[in-house]
Amino acid sequence: MKISYLLIASLLISFVCISCEEKPTEREILFDEVMDIHDTCMPEVVTLNQIKRSLRKSKEDIKGDSVTVSKINTTIGAIEKANEGMMVWMRELVIPKDIDPDEKVVPYLKEEKIKIKKVSDAMFEALDDGNALLKDIKDKQ
């Protein structure tokens, strides 16, 4: 009998503990989401730069092909713009302080999430376009 009481008591305590566990706040969730997007695309800054440099080199090799040269220029422009987008976003980001009120932080992070998503989309689009163009150039050679 005593054992059953003990079992019930420990189960109750466990339930109370689980229900008391702190859930992340909206600002915490938003902050993590913003940073996840940033962390996913950030390493591609270097990859994009590698592609840009390969394209520059290709441009020197295919001077006569004005159509491809024009495509290369456009793609390099998009890569530079995408990378610059990330740099500007990082420079302008203000990490919220703990004392900042939710009413100020939540809308700010929502806005930053939209901004970094645009940056990320532009980077991955530039990455795909750059890789596709490099492949085209390689196939032509």
Next chain:
Amino acid sequence: MRLIWLVGFILIILACEEAPKLPTTLPILGEKDIVGKDTSYHTVPDFIFVDQYGDSITQESFANKAYIVDYFFTSCPTICPKVKDQEIRVYEKFKDNPKVSFLSIAMDTEFDTVERLKWYADKLEIPKSNWHFVTGEEDLIYDIAEDFFHVAQKDPDAPGGFNHDGRLILIDKEKHIRSFCNGMDEGDVDRFMKDIETLLNEK
């Protein structure tokens, strides 16, 4: 009674077993050329950067020293601060060792000026020492970065993959890449610190 003797005997045997020996040398990472009996190993290209005090930093700045390299952005909100936390652990361990230096290369050449790098070093409470936070020409910075990434991607001895995200790289006094670690992984950084010790103890 017999069981006690048996357990005691096993414990003695286990205690007598030799501890695994630590490696006494590190591999030289990167492509190598073998011509006859001579082997030439990959070396880090020459560079010229400017550090947080406006001083020129070249390979000569690291003559007869091992140095730890990382790439970073002073404005990076997540990856770089985590890596810097780990790198500070490495710095704290080796800061008084005259055979070790640190080279942190900023990748945002427009924003990460000498003044900004000084501000960043001050923020991390790094005094004027053997840790250089540098900037330079964008092409040169990415040339060197690509060289590191290339070695890490190609070399089977390089631990883990390489996603250009927060790696610490160990260069020896002969400009060879000797080890890498994931600068966000505390355990891997512990292993890296052992590698630095191994390198320093190499004969």
